[in-house]
Amino acid sequence: MRITLDEETCIGAGQCVLAAPEVFDQRDSDGIAVLLTETPEEDQRAAVADAAIRCPALAIRITG
C-alpha cells in the first residue's frame, strides 16, 4: 500500500489525523497534512481508507 497526499489541494481540515493518526499529521506552521509514512503497514489499511473517504478535499490517494 502506497499513499500519496496532494498538499496543494489539502485544506487542513484534520480529518485524516483523526482517522489514521499513525499515518497522517498536520504541520504546525500551516496546518496542512503531512505523511508520517508513504508505505504504512497493512494493519493501517482500514484507517487510511477512512482518512481518504473523509478528506473533504479528496487529497489522499491509495495505491496497491
Place this chain on the structure above:
Amino acid sequence: MTDTSSLPTTRAFPTARPAGCPFDPAEDYARFRTEESLTRVSCPAGIDAYLLSSYDEVRALLNDPRLSSRAAVSTHVVLDRDLDAPTVPGSILHLDGPAHARLRRMLTPEFTVKRMQALREYVRGLIDERIDAILAKGGPVDLYQEFALPIPSLVICELLGVPYADRDRFQAQSSILVSTDAAPELMAATSQEVQQYIAGLVMTKMAEPADDLLSRLIQRGNESETPLTLEELIVLGLSLLVAGHETTANMIGLSTLALLRNPEQLAALREDPSLAESAVEEMLRYLSIVQFGLLRNATEDIEFGDETIRAGEWLVAALASGNRDESVFPNAEKIDLRRNPTTHLAFGFGAHQCIGQQLARVELQEVFSRLYQRIPTLRLAVPFEEITFKDNALAYGVRGLPVTWDA
C-alpha cells in the same frame, strides 16, 4: 441531456419540519432523494435552485471547484436578499479559489487536531465550572442560557483574546447576529457595534501582540507576500466569533434534548463516557443544524448525470438530507450512538468544510462525557411540547431548555 427549460415542475424549497418531529428534516427530502433527475425548488430569496438531496450529490458538488460560494451560507432562505452583492474582503465563507485558500491557510494552523487537543483540559475545566455553578444554583435552570451558550462563547473569546470583562456583552451581540428574526434595525446596529469592537481588538493586538489567535494571524499575514489588511482581519475575527459560538451552543442544547427523548441512548452514554467520540459524530449527523444547507452558484456549465447545470444557476446542498440518506446511513432516522458515522456532512464538504470542526468536536466530546455523568438525573422541567425551536435561524437549535434534577 436535459435542458433546464424541460425540467420537472419547480417545488417550494422545504423549510417546515414534520409536525411533532422537531429533530427531523422536512419530509419532502426523502421523496426528493429517490427522484432520478435533479430537483428544482423556488427559494424565499426569490431564486430557483437545484436541490441536491442525496448524500452522493451533496458530496460530489460541494467538492466541485466550478461552484462558487459567493452567496453562502444559506442566503437562499433569506427574504429578498441581494445574492449578487459584492464579496467583502476577508469574508472566508464567500471567497473562492486562491483568494479563499490564502485566508484558509493563514487560519488552519490555529485549528489543527493537535492544537485543539491541547485545549481539551481548558474546555473541561470550563465545563466543570459551569456544572458546579448550575448545581449550586439548583434546578430548574435554562440549560441553553446557563450552559450551552457560555461554553463555546468563552472558548472562542479565549482563542481570540477577548478580555474577560467584555465577554457577556459579546455573547449577547453574537446571538443577535446569527438570528434570522431580529429586527433589521437591531441587526444593523449590533453588526456595527461588534465590528467596532473587533476593530478595536485587532488594533490592540497589532500594537501589543499577545499569545492568541488574532495576534498570530496578524503576524502570519505580515510574514506572507500579501499581509492581511485591517478590514480583512476584522471580517475574519467576526466570522470566527459567529461561526464558533452559536453553532456549538445549538448542538449542545439540541443534542441534550434529543438524548433526553432517547433515554436508552442517554443511559448508554452516561454509563460509558468513552462513547462520547462516536456519540458526537452521530448527533452531528442526526441533527444537521445547518438546517437549510449551503447555497452555491455554477460558474460554468456542469454536466451532472444526464443533465447540464448551466453557468449562473443556483444550487443548494441539503446537508440535513444527505445525512439522512438510508443508502449510506441505515436506519438514518434513529439515533445510534455507536454508529460512529465519520463521513457525515454536518460540517459541509469540499474546500469550505468547517475550519473549526476539531474545536467543535473537543467541546462536544467534553460536554458529552461530563454533563450527563455529573447530573445523572437531568430531565426536562417543562413538558416537551413547550420547548420552542429556532425554526428560522441558519443554525437550528432550541430557544431555551428548562431542566431540573434530583438534588
